[in-house]
Amino acid sequence: MKSDEIQSENIVVDEGLDILEQTVRNEYKYGFVTDIEADSAPKGLNEDTIRFISAKKEEPEWMLEWRLKAFRQWLKMQEPHWANLKYPAIDYQDIIYYSAPKQKEKPKSLDEIDPELRKTFEKLGISLDEQKRLTGVAVDAVIDSVSIATTFKEQLAEQGIIFCSMSEAIQNHPELVRQYLSSVVPVTDNYFAALNAAVFSDGSFVYIPKGVRCPMELSTYFRINAENTGQFERTLIVADEGSFVSYLEGCTAPMRDENQLHAAVVELVAMDNAEIKYSTVQNWYPGDKEGNGGIYNFVTKRGICKGNHSKISWTQVETGSAITWKYPSVILKGDHSVGEFYSVAVTNNYQQADTGTKMMHLGKNTRSRIVSKGISAGFSQNSYRGLVHVGKNATGARNFSQCDSLLLGDKCGAHTFPYIEVKNKSGVVEHEATTSKIGEDQIFYCNQRGIDTETAVALIVNGFAKEVMAHLPMEFAVEAQKLLAISLEGSVG
Amino acid sequence: MNTIDLIKEKYQQSQSNNGSSLLTSLEQDAFQTFTTVGIPTVKHEEWKYTRISGVFNKEYAFNPESLPGNVTASDLDPVRLPGHAEANELVFINGLYAPSLSTLRSSSLTVLSLEEATKGEFRDTVLQQLGQSSRYIKDGLNALNTAFAAEGVFIHVKKGKIVEHPVYIYQVSDARSANILAQPRTLIHVSENAQVIFAETYATLGLQESFTNQVTEVVVEQAAVVEYYKIQNDTAVCSQVGTTHIRQVGKSLVNTVTVSLNGAVVRNNLNIAMEAEHSESHFYGLYFLKGDTLVDNHTVVDNVKPHCESNELYKGVIDDNGTAIFNGKIFVQKDAQKTNAFQSNKNILLSDNATVNTKPQLEIFADDVKCSHGCTVGQLDEEAFFYLRSRGISEKAAKSLLVHAFAIDILEHIKPEPIRQYVDQLISERLEFNFE
Numbered sequence: 001m002k003s004d005e006i007q008s009e010n011i012v013v014d015e016g017l018d019i020l021e022q023t024v025r026n027e028y029k030y031g032f033v034t035d036i037e038a039d040s041a042p043k044g045l046n047e048d049t050i051r052f053i054s055a056k057k058e059e060p061e062w063m064l065e066w067r068l069k070a071f072r073q074w075l076k077m078q079e080p081h082w083a084n085l086k087y088p089a090i091d092y093q094d095i096i097y098y099s100a101p102k103q104k105e106k107p108k109s110l111d112e113i114d115p116e117l118r119k120t121f122e123k124l125g126i127s128l129d130e131q132k133r134l135t136g137v138a139v140d141a142v143i144d145s146v147s148i149a150t151t152f153k154e155q156l157a158e159q160g161i162i163f164c165s166m167s168e169a170i171q172n173h174p175e176l177v178r179q180y181l182s183s184v185v186p187v188t189d190n191y192f193a194a195l196n197a198a199v200f201s202d203g204s205f206v207y208i209p210k211g212v213r214c215p216m217e218l219s220t221y222f223r224i225n226a227e228n229t230g231q232f233e234r235t236l237i238v239a240d241e242g243s244f245v246s247y248l249e250g251c252t253a254p255m256r257d258e259n260q261l262h263a264a265v266v267e268l269v270a271m272d273n274a275e276i277k278y279s280t281v282q283n284w285y286p287g288d289k290e291g292n293g294g295i296y297n298f299v300t301k302r303g304i305c306k307g308n309h310s311k312i313s314w315t316q317v318e319t320g321s322a323i324t325w326k327y328p329s330v331i332l333k334g335d336h337s338v339g340e341f342y343s344v345a346v347t348n349n350y351q352q353a354d355t356g357t358k359m360m361h362l363g364k365n366t367r368s369r370i371v372s373k374g375i376s377a378g379f380s381q382n383s384y385r386g387l388v389h390v391g392k393n394a395t396g397a398r399n400f401s402q403c404d405s406l407l408l409g410d411k412c413g414a415h416t417f418p419y420i421e422v423k424n425k426s427g428v429v430e431h432e433a434t435t436s437k438i439g440e441d442q443i444f445y446c447n448q449r450g451i452d453t454e455t456a457v458a459l460i461v462n463g464f465a466k467e468v469m470a471h472l473p474m475e476f477a478v479e480a481q482k483l484l485a486i487s488l489e490g491s492v493g
Numbered sequence: 494m495n496t497i498d499l500i501k502e503k504y505q506q507s508q509s510n511n512g513s514s515l516l517t518s519l520e521q522d523a524f525q526t527f528t529t530v531g532i533p534t535v536k537h538e539e540w541k542y543t544r545i546s547g548v549f550n551k552e553y554a555f556n557p558e559s560l561p562g563n564v565t566a567s568d569l570d571p572v573r574l575p576g577h578a579e580a581n582e583l584v585f586i587n588g589l590y591a592p593s594l595s596t597l598r599s600s601s602l603t604v605l606s607l608e609e610a611t612k613g614e615f616r617d618t619v620l621q622q623l624g625q626s627s628r629y630i631k632d633g634l635n636a637l638n639t640a641f642a643a644e645g646v647f648i649h650v651k652k653g654k655i656v657e658h659p660v661y662i663y664q665v666s667d668a669r670s671a672n673i674l675a676q677p678r679t680l681i682h683v684s685e686n687a688q689v690i691f692a693e694t695y696a697t698l699g700l701q702e703s704f705t706n707q708v709t710e711v712v713v714e715q716a717a718v719v720e721y722y723k724i725q726n727d728t729a730v731c732s733q734v735g736t737t738h739i740r741q742v743g744k745s746l747v748n749t750v751t752v753s754l755n756g757a758v759v760r761n762n763l764n765i766a767m768e769a770e771h772s773e774s775h776f777y778g779l780y781f782l783k784g785d786t787l788v789d790n791h792t793v794v795d796n797v798k799p800h801c802e803s804n805e806l807y808k809g810v811i812d813d814n815g816t817a818i819f820n821g822k823i824f825v826q827k828d829a830q831k832t833n834a835f836q837s838n839k840n841i842l843l844s845d846n847a848t849v850n851t852k853p854q855l856e857i858f859a860d861d862v863k864c865s866h867g868c869t870v871g872q873l874d875e876e877a878f879f880y881l882r883s884r885g886i887s888e889k890a891a892k893s894l895l896v897h898a899f900a901i902d903i904l905e906h907i908k909p910e911p912i913r914q915y916v917d918q919l920i921s922e923r924l925e926f927n928f929e
Binding site for chain 1: 538827830842848849850852855856857860861863866867868
């Protein structure tokens with residue numbers, strides 16, 4: 001059906017189905033493979049693999065020990081199956097745990113970067129030079145686990161800000177890394193965190209010194225590249241007293257038939273009066289419309305408000321991945337600290353998402369706010385799973401949670417699993433949730449005013465997610481809105 | 494002897510005594526499940542906050558044969574609910590039905606042992622309906638009860654009859670000389686166009702401990718109306734796990750109110766399967782905890798068919814070292830379009846050592862539904878408190894007034910006047926304050 005015909009007719013149901021089909025037929029736009037000679041570890045996981053990775057990265061002895069310790073713990077652990085997810089068993093021996101794009105020397109300027117790589121970024125719309133010139137965003141671009149280029153580094157260095165890849169940080173700032181690495185997510189925290197600790201290849205490291213307000217948004221674009229490569233990123237952000245940083249993480253990955261495993265760990269540390277804002281737009285390959293392929297995303301993200309009056313805010317827009325298992329959490333240890341979680345999770349076709357947050361109120365007068373919006377379409381399953389814990393000494397804790405689900409189609413599912421534990425009588429905790437579909441009356445209202453169904457649905461979905469979108473930094477908000485449109489435009493059932 | 498071993502021994506005994514009957518295979522399957530699954534631990538997701546295993550570390554008399562013990566009609570007097578002179582009274586001693594102590598006033602009501610019921614006109618109903626709760630609750634305790642199902646009771650309400658006298662059920666444990674493990678099992682069949690009111694209460698005689706592991710299955714047919722009230726105000730050393738499994742197999746209306754005031758560990762599983770279109774159910778709960786009492790309410794509403802409506806409201810006040818757990822699940826299956834399901838849980842914490850764990854859960858597979866859930870945890874409203882205090886009302890009176898007002902939402906859903914007044918009075922006693 002052509003768009004002009006849509007406008008002339010007002011049969012909502014028929015159009016809806018048609019548009020749904022169109023959406024379902026939408027192929028993954030960012031699916032392509034960059035041809036770079038990879039320098040990979042042999043398939044499989046054992047102590048030798050870990051020694052190989054560690055040696056490859058020229059890591060100090062303590063780092064290797066740390067990895068091996070994690071690996072030995074991992075061997076004793078069991079893969080968790082409590083999440084509302086169904087997927088075939090993962091063969092951990094059938095994964096290449098390290099692959100780095102080959103480069104003879106480290107590039108001194110952007111011009112020296114492999115043109116193939118540059119093209120990849122251009123296709124993704126994040127051309128490095130353009131970004132450098134126009135947007136003022138410092139990009140630490142990660143292709144297959146090794147940091148290729150870091151821009152604006154010098155500018156940041158002037159203020160004493162450290163923004164580099166994790167491997168550089170291990171070489172150049174071992175004292176900081178040793179102090180904070182795994183201080184928020186212990187190596188034995190969970191199965192995937194332990195696996196990450198054992199084999200992580202690279203990631204970003206950020207340190208903001210006392211009283212510094214980071215002048216620009218820090219950003220990392222992740223990209224999974226070589227075939228059969230599990231991606232194991234590790235990010236650590238430390239905001240010292242009175243500092244502020246806003247960090248963006250955006251991801252797209254090429255189309256792939258085999259499932260790829262991604263087990264990242266992100267740790268945030270906020271000292272007295274510090275604030276960290278962490279935003280994610282995740283658009284990895286979700287699998288085709290029959291549910292084949294796609295990324296398995298098992299991520300452990302956790303921040304600690306260590307100091308008084310500190311604040312950590314997570315914002316996420318999750319549209320990709322076949323499996324999403326992700327619970328960005330905040331430990332509110334400092335008095336008067338604040339934790340926030342804003343999330344939009346979109347699932348279509350056979351995608352499954354089990355995502356949410358944990359707010360651990362330990363300090364006095366701590367506050368947290370959770371806003372989660374789930375949108376499910378096709379045959380997908382979308383779950384919110386959250387924990388609000390008010391400890392015995394957390395006097396005056398306050399939480400408000402809202403999780404709304406929007407169902408587009410009658411074959412998808414929306415689930416809510418909120419855990420609320422209160423052990424202090426002064427705690428005030430509220431949770432509310434609703435589940436609904438886009439009302440025919442809403443569509444009709446728009447149609448009446450000359451807005452076609454497709455635009456009406458986009459309007460309503462955008463309105464539904466607006467509360468979260470508003471918390472994304474400008475640069476991301478545009479991309480996120482586009483992603484929402486691609487994933488869902490017109491999927492009214 | 495270890496309680497689990499004792500149970501196993503008793504099972505073998507009961508199997509050899511009864512010989513084979515129509516219920517034998519059901520019992521055997523359940524016993525098999527019990528031996529493999531065992532007693533639920535805190536690692537079991539449904540038992541995350543409730544440690545029940547401690548109950549099994551004690552020694553119990555578990556002796557179905559010696560009945561009805563030494564309990565006399567006068568022993569029951571303090572247990573009886575108000576209005577009992579006008580009610581059908583069903584007395585269970587140590588989990589077993591005691592006909593000699595019971596009074597049946599309504600002719601539309603039939604009470605038989607399950608064993609007996611499999612032999613007469615109700616044979617098919619019993620064989621078809623008994624054990625349906627196992628489909629939803631796969632833990633060892635439900636299986637343990639089912640393993641002794643033949644000792645249970647079948648209650649039938651005749652087609653098209655309104656049972657004019659309410660049915661009072663007393664679960665009495667005679668713990669005057671030993672700890673008691675009781676396993677009442679009931680299958681209630683409410684036929685088409687019938688109406689009936691149940692009120693159930695629990696009591697332990699004597700100072701020893703009791704553990705009641707109860708399973709009640711209720712089948713509600715077309716156009717039937719059922720009200721079920723449960724009042725749990727047993728002594729502080731007594732624990733119970735009570736499963737009430739309600740199947741609405743015809744378009745029908747069910748109202749339940751569960752009031753939990755005292756006990757050691759009290760776990761209520763309330764399952765409502767809405768298996769017919771246009772069914773409606775309302776279920777309410779009130780828990781008011783003191784001492785070390787732990788009350789755990791697990792509710793499941795399974796919307797299988799379209800056009801159903803359910804309403805759930807649980808409210809609680811937690812004082813002293815009390816722990817309240819609420820887990821409400823709403824399932825809306827693929828075909829259950831046009832479902833309206835609402836769920837709410839509100840808690841007030843009164844002391845520093847009080848704990849509440851709540852988990853209102855939604856699982857929705859249909860798109861044309863209206864579902865919401867919410868929960869709150871907080872304190873008494875300071876402004877309201879100040880308002881009362883500034884008008885010269887004592888602190889205690891103000892507090893009890895506010896708590897009372899909080900509870901009214903639930904109390905007003907108890908329709909029979911005597912029962913409502915009785916619960917109201919229990920709450921006043923708890924607050925140690927009477928407005929009159």
